[in-house]
Amino acid sequence: MPPSPEITRPPEEAIFVNGPDSLLLKPSQLWGEMRSEFATTKSLAWRLLWRDLQGQYRQTLLGYSWAILPALATTVIWVFLRAQNVIRIDVPEVPYALFVLTGILLWHTFHEALFRPLEMVKNCQTMLERVRFPRESLMLASAGYVLFFAMARLIVICGSVFLLGNRVPATLALAPLGLLALVAFGTALGILITPLALLIRDVEHGLRIVMQFMFFLTPVIYPVPDQFPASLMIYVNPVAPLLVVTRDWITLGPSMYTVEFARLSGVTLVGLMLAILWYRLSLPLVTERLRA
Amino acid sequence: MQVSLPPDVCLEARGVSKIFCRHLKRSMWYGVRDIARECLGRRGSRSELRHGEFWSLQDVDFQLQRGESLALVGRNGAGKTTLLKLIHGLARPDQGYVAVRGRVGALIALGAGFNPILSGRENIYIAGAVLGMRSAEIDARFDEIVDFAGLGEVIDAPVQTYSSGMAVRLGFSVASTLEPDVLLIDEVLAVGDFAFRNKCLQRLNQLRTKGVAFILVTHAMTNVVQFCERALWLEKGRVKLDATSQEVAARYVAEHNPGAAAGGLFGQTAFNHDRLISTRVTVGDIAGQNPCPVRHGTDGVIHFRFETREALSAPNVSFPIYRGDGALMTTLATIARMRSIPSRNNVYEGVVRFGPVPFLAGDYTVVANLHDGTEHVFRDAVGRLRVTGLPEIGWGYVKLREEWSFPQRQAA
Numbered sequence: 242m243p244p245s246p247e248i249t250r251p252p253e254e255a256i257f258v259n260g261p262d263s264l265l266l267k268p269s270q271l272w273g274e275m276r277s278e279f280a281t282t283k284s285l286a287w288r289l290l291w292r293d294l295q296g297q298y299r300q301t302l303l304g305y306s307w308a309i310l311p312a313l314a315t316t317v318i319w320v321f322l323r324a325q326n327v328i329r330i331d332v333p334e335v336p337y338a339l340f341v342l343t344g345i346l347l348w349h350t351f352h353e354a355l356f357r358p359l360e361m362v363k364n365c366q367t368m369l370e371r372v373r374f375p376r377e378s379l380m381l382a383s384a385g386y387v388l389f390f391a392m393a394r395l396i397v398i399c400g401s402v403f404l405l406g407n408r409v410p411a412t413l414a415l416a417p418l419g420l421l422a423l424v425a426f427g428t429a430l431g432i433l434i435t436p437l438a439l440l441i442r443d444v445e446h447g448l449r450i451v452m453q454f455m456f457f458l459t460p461v462i463y464p465v466p467d468q469f470p471a472s473l474m475i476y477v478n479p480v481a482p483l484l485v486v487t488r489d490w491i492t493l494g495p496s497m498y499t500v501e502f503a504r505l506s507g508v509t510l511v512g513l514m515l516a517i518l519w520y521r522l523s524l525p526l527v528t529e530r531l532r533a
Numbered sequence: 534m535q536v537s538l539p540p541d542v543c544l545e546a547r548g549v550s551k552i553f554c555r556h557l558k559r560s561m562w563y564g565v566r567d568i569a570r571e572c573l574g575r576r577g578s579r580s581e582l583r584h585g586e587f588w589s590l591q592d593v594d595f596q597l598q599r600g601e602s603l604a605l606v607g608r609n610g611a612g613k614t615t616l617l618k619l620i621h622g623l624a625r626p627d628q629g630y631v632a633v634r635g636r637v638g639a640l641i642a643l644g645a646g647f648n649p650i651l652s653g654r655e656n657i658y659i660a661g662a663v664l665g666m667r668s669a670e671i672d673a674r675f676d677e678i679v680d681f682a683g684l685g686e687v688i689d690a691p692v693q694t695y696s697s698g699m700a701v702r703l704g705f706s707v708a709s710t711l712e713p714d715v716l717l718i719d720e721v722l723a724v725g726d727f728a729f730r731n732k733c734l735q736r737l738n739q740l741r742t743k744g745v746a747f748i749l750v751t752h753a754m755t756n757v758v759q760f761c762e763r764a765l766w767l768e769k770g771r772v773k774l775d776a777t778s779q780e781v782a783a784r785y786v787a788e789h790n791p792g793a794a795a796g797g798l799f800g801q802t803a804f805n806h807d808r809l810i811s812t813r814v815t816v817g818d819i820a821g822q823n824p825c826p827v828r829h830g831t832d833g834v835i836h837f838r839f840e841t842r843e844a845l846s847a848p849n850v851s852f853p854i855y856r857g858d859g860a861l862m863t864t865l866a867t868i869a870r871m872r873s874i875p876s877r878n879n880v881y882e883g884v885v886r887f888g889p890v891p892f893l894a895g896d897y898t899v900v901a902n903l904h905d906g907t908e909h910v911f912r913d914a915v916g917r918l919r920v921t922g923l924p925e926i927g928w929g930y931v932k933l934r935e936e937w938s939f940p941q942r943q944a945a
Contacts (some may be wrong), residue, residue, distance in 0.1 A: 260630040265574035288662040296648040368645045373622045439856040440564045529624035
């Protein structure tokens with residue numbers, strides 16, 4: 242074997258202590274560990290993201306178009322049902338095909354953001370049980386994965402606006418911000434449920450059923466209802482303002498629900514930080530129970 | 534918790550205990566409660582077991598010096614892997630603490646992070662990143678990793694086209710490139726073919742000479758003696774013996790002797806074969822004292838008599854001899870010398886003298902096989918070959934006569 246090239250390593254004389262006390266009792270140590278792991282977290286997340294994007298569609302003929310095809314198929318069905326008067330949905334000012342395609346692509350982005358953290362952790366379960374690495378890198382890679390496909394969908398949406406839309410609103414430039422908020426909200430919720438869903442499998446099964454109902458209780462294929470109590474949907478369902486405002490920016494212009502959007506985005510930002518803290522504290526206690 | 538370690542100590546475990554629960558559903562609920570206590574800042578040391586829980590580890594104390602190699606031995610479920618997980622930071626102790634100075638590496642999950650659809654080249658970077666290597670480190674060592682794994686031109690093929698041995702070699706190659714301060718090794722020395730195992734052992738020796746401290750989990754006492762200065766024997770989660778590897782290995786082998794192993798390894802099914810009426814096999818030395826010890830370097834004898842209900846068309850006998858840990862030492866077989874053995878009235882009787890016995894001292898299990906062509910008419914552990922006259926633990930399984938000469942000395 243040829244002699245190994247000498248690698249310069251920083252002196253790592255820090256003492257790592259693994260004890261039973263809650264990490265919350267040592268906030269400075271917790272923060273210090275998170276800060277010192279940040280560079281590793283970032284580079285590992287980048288590698289994992291690259292791995293997943295490279296591997297996702299390599300063994301397919303249609304490749305990345307699979308990220309769009311389900312939404313296109315669903316759109317065709319809803320447009321057909323409406324054209325046949327099976328359903329009656331009035332959407333003023335925007336062609337229904339553009340309205341429903343945008344809504345479904347945004348919904349798919351939120352859905353992916355919600356479940357991707359759990360899928361990521363499940364895919365990496367063996368790694369989690371046997372290798373010590375910054376666990377946050379899985380969440381960062383997960384968010385990166387969702388954002389990548391969100392941006393790919395945005396390109397399709399922009400193309401649809403030019404092809405199908407009556408006009409191209411200036412607020413289309415805000416669409417990435419709307420998508421970012423939607424991804425952040427979905428990811429925060431996804432990170433919150435991941436440790437529990439990993440421990441108790443009912444959580445995932447239940448959530449998948451709930452999300453099927455939520456699709457119909459969110460203004461995805463129809464506009465925000467005017468009549469009470471359905472009109473409360475925009476205030477009660479947290480996905481609604483994020484999705485509606487982003488779609489308004491893409492297809493119409495300024496939205497009347499921007500305040501709700503801003504308020505929810507702020508909550509999301511705080512929620513995301515708390516979710517990461519919760520994930521860091523709880524995941525080791527879950528993984529040690531997966532295969533004792 | 535502030536812990537200070539003496540400068541020459543790289544790992545310290547003090548009063549380490551770990552609780553697990555065997556009931557799946559209870560474990561789920563305990564998990565939820567533990568998470569709640571952790572997030573409320575109320576989790577801490579505990580000594581009370583909840584319903585269904587047990588101590589997987591209890592009061593484990595030890596220190597590891599820089600460059601020292603320690604073997605963890607014990608039966609399955611003794612707590613060896615749990616202790617490795619606590620050292621690696623993959624699980625949290627319920628009492629006590631583990632303090633580690635410097636970087637911990639692990640040869641445990643070979644190929645962690647591999648995506649089988651990607652090429653070996655791509656997976657080297659992924660697995661390296663998972664193990665904490667920087668891109669520059671992987672770049673600098675890339676050729677060495679590929680060369681060590683012996684993959685050559687297939688490095689750009691998808692890993693799913695590799696054989697399982699090739700994938701393991703690649704995983705080991707990446708993981709062993711790390712130069713941690715403490716290296717944890719869990720039974721990976723049993724993977725790969727002979728040539729690769731040899732390369733693995735050379736790599737571990739290289740790391741040891743660089744001052745890397747080892748913790749090796751193994752059931753092979755030869756590895757314990759060959760690689761480790763010290764050994765920790767765990768039994769039911771407690772330290773049974775912390776001593777030199779020679780002492781621990783000798784006492785471990787003595788306790789788990791072949792007599793005990795014979796039942797587990799080969800079953801207790803004698804005399805219940807339909808085609809067999811009786812079996813008698815005795816093992817001993819040439820004086821015919823049965824059973825009696827055979828001295829190292831002398832001959833042994835096996836007398837056998839099998840009686841069957843009907844004549845066998847191609848009868849043969851063989852006697853594999855096993856060590857206590859199940860390693861096959863040798864096989865005495867008639868098939869190598871004759872097509873079938875003679876018989877009279879369905880009785881197959883004979884004597885085999887073998888030797889000189891080169892084995893190290895200890896108890897070996899003799900299994901008797903009576904074949905009819907390729908069919909087993911009888912197979913069971915039938916006796917114990919006790920070898921005396923040498924230590925039980927050495928460098929390998931056998932001791933040969935050695936004659937050394939040194940031309941330089943004659944020239945001088």
